[in-house]
Amino acid sequence: xxxxxxxxxxxxxxxxxxxxxxxxxxxxxxxxxxxxxxxxxxxxxxxxxxxxxxxxxxxxxxxxxxxxxxxxxxxxxxxxxxxxxxxxxxxxxxxxxxxxxxxxxxxxxxxxxxxxxxxxxxxxxxxxxxxxxxxxxxxxxxxxxxxxxxxxxxxxxxxxxxxxxxxxxxxxxxxxxxxxxxxxxxxxxxxxxxxxxxxxxxxxxxxxxxxxxxxxxxxxxxxxxxxxxxxxxxxxxxxxxxxxxxxxxxxxxxxxxxxxxxxxxxxxxxxxxxxxxxxxxxxxxxxxxxxxxxxxxxxxxxxxxxxxxxxxxxxxxxxxxxxxxxxxxxxxxxxxxxxxxxxxxxxxxxxxxxxxxxxxxxxxxxxxxxxxxxxxxxxxxxxxxxxxxxxxxxxxxxxxxxxxxxxxxxxxxxxxxxxxxxxxxxxxxxxxxxxxxxxxxxx
Numbered sequence: 185x186x187x188x189x190x191x192x193x194x195x196x197x198x199x200x201x202x203x204x205x206x207x208x209x210x211x212x213x214x215x216x217x218x219x220x221x222x223x224x225x226x227x228x229x230x231x232x233x234x235x236x237x238x239x240x241x242x243x244x245x246x247x248x249x250x251x252x253x254x255x256x257x258x259x260x261x262x263x264x265x266x267x268x269x270x271x272x273x274x275x276x277x278x279x280x281x282x283x284x285x286x287x288x289x290x291x292x293x294x295x296x297x298x299x300x301x302x303x304x305x306x307x308x309x310x311x312x313x314x315x316x317x318x319x320x321x322x323x324x325x326x327x328x329x330x331x332x333x334x335x336x337x338x339x340x341x342x343x344x345x346x347x348x349x350x351x352x353x354x355x356x357x358x359x360x361x362x363x364x365x366x367x368x369x370x371x372x373x374x375x376x377x378x379x380x381x382x383x384x385x386x387x388x389x390x391x392x393x394x395x396x397x398x399x400x401x402x403x404x405x406x407x408x409x410x411x412x413x414x415x416x417x418x419x420x421x422x423x424x425x426x427x428x429x430x431x432x433x434x435x436x437x438x439x440x441x442x443x444x445x446x447x448x449x450x451x452x453x454x455x456x457x458x459x460x461x462x463x464x465x466x467x468x469x470x471x472x473x474x475x476x477x478x479x480x481x482x483x484x485x486x487x488x489x490x491x492x493x494x495x496x497x498x499x500x501x502x503x504x505x506x507x508x509x510x511x512x513x514x515x516x517x518x519x520x521x522x523x524x525x526x527x528x529x530x531x532x533x534x535x536x537x538x539x540x541x542x543x544x545x546x547x548x549x550x551x552x553x554x555x556x557x558x559x560x561x562x563x564x565x566x567x568x569x570x571x572x573x574x575x576x577x578x579x580x581x582x583x584x585x586x587x588x589x590x591x592x593x594x595x596x597x598x599x600x601x602x603x604x605x606x607x608x609x610x611x612x613x614x615x616x617x618x619x620x621x622x623x624x625x626x627x
Contacts, residue, residue: 188277188288195278197527197592197611201516207275208512214268216401216504218298219394221265222356223402224254225305227431229345242423246431248312253409255309261302269295269359276362279519281526285372287362290381294358297351304348311341356398357391364390367514368455369521386453393446396439397507400500403435404481408497412490433485440478444471447507458517460595466510473503521589527611528588535612548613550620557607558617564624570601577625587618 195203228251235243255261273291280287314337364387365371374380381387410420410428420428451459451467480496483489548556561569580587591614596603609617 188274188292189281189283192278192281194281194526194530194533196530197523200279200519200523200526203275203278204512204516204519207272207279207515208509210268210271210275211508211512212505213264214272215394215397215508216501217260217264218269218356218359219398220401220405221254221305222352222395223398223435224250224406225345225349225352227402227406228254228308229349232341232345242421242427245424246427249410250406251305251309251312253406255302255306258306261306265298265302269298272359272362276366279515280366280372280522282529283372283522284376285365286376286381287366287372290358290362290365294355294362297355297358301348301351301355304344304351308341308344308348311337311344315341356394360391360394361387363511363515367458367511367518369457369518370455389446389450389453393443393450396442396446397504399435400439400443401504403432403439404477404493404497404500407432407436407481407484407493412493412497429485436478436481440474444474447471454514455518458514460513460517462513463510463517466506466513470503470506470510473499473506477503520593521585524589524592524611524614525585527592528615531610531612548616550616550618550623553609553613553617554620557609561604570604571598573621574625577621582622584615584618584622587621588614591618 228247231243231250232247234240235247273288273295276291277288315334361381361384364384365375365381368386371384371386375384375387406428447467447470451463454463477496477499480492480499484492484496562571562573564573566572577587588611591607591609592611594604594606
């Protein structure tokens, strides 16, 4: 999938930030759908197999109703699954161009696995309907064609369910791996093959988080769609209601107990270069929303108030949104230096094009920028409004990209000084001033 990175065009710093925002919007649609589909497919397949052994009609009803909700129609599949899943592949390619990261390949093969899974699982859902029609016909020993078709349908049903679930698990693993690798700049070079992915603790932590989140959204989702969603609810008898409550309660309890710990663990295992106050804030919001969701769902199980399911579902989706946005804040922080380099490349490409077209440009040297913008707060050998350059620049050990990234997007580092305001420099101007400072200090 590296050909997608090679085909990507350089973009300005503003466009890079827009791409990160688009990735977050895509994930807000895609991740809840993907995780709910995973939990529902596992639930459907397991109870479908269990129905064949125990001959319990409620198991069959549950298996059919759950997959019907997850794969409601082809428009939902396209809008929540295919389009955002494919978009994320191209977004990663655009963000990670000129890097050795395998995130694009992971997301690309994840998308292919997802397409195969959706085709198989939709066939699995369709064979449920055919099975119901054949049950209406009943056994007909005089007509062997009906019996043959029933056996064929059962065989297709089992195979498509099993392989659809397999490819779906692979897709979830690959997408979660792509996100994990993207949020850790050191992984762009350390993880270069699927073997490296399989032995990465960060990748497995993200995958387990997806699985636990899948339990939660499936448990809350089936409660909402089976009992609170008025447009389309399955026929619920007493036995099926008790079964759904039992499963949903287990899923919700496991998720509400484990997910907060995983949220905190994901934050505390981040590289210090990626951490920011926004990440801690969003992690805290996620925990608050999970608490509110658990509160309303507990009220439903204790008092049977259907409205509480709707509130619980709403706050769980809020927790999901906060968690997904947090992941993309991490991506934005992780790609800060790379974004500055791409912005610089874009500026140089634009300047070369303007020169070829004969467009006159006003070029400011690094010394001009220093005198116009920087000298009011900084000098080289003594404190002013900000710290002296002779004290701060050596801390970067000559890493020009890191200094450029800070100049373009400054943040408060030293509590003894006020935060540096953004000077509104273009990447090429940031490159000029940083080159000037490094030359003056002798780095």
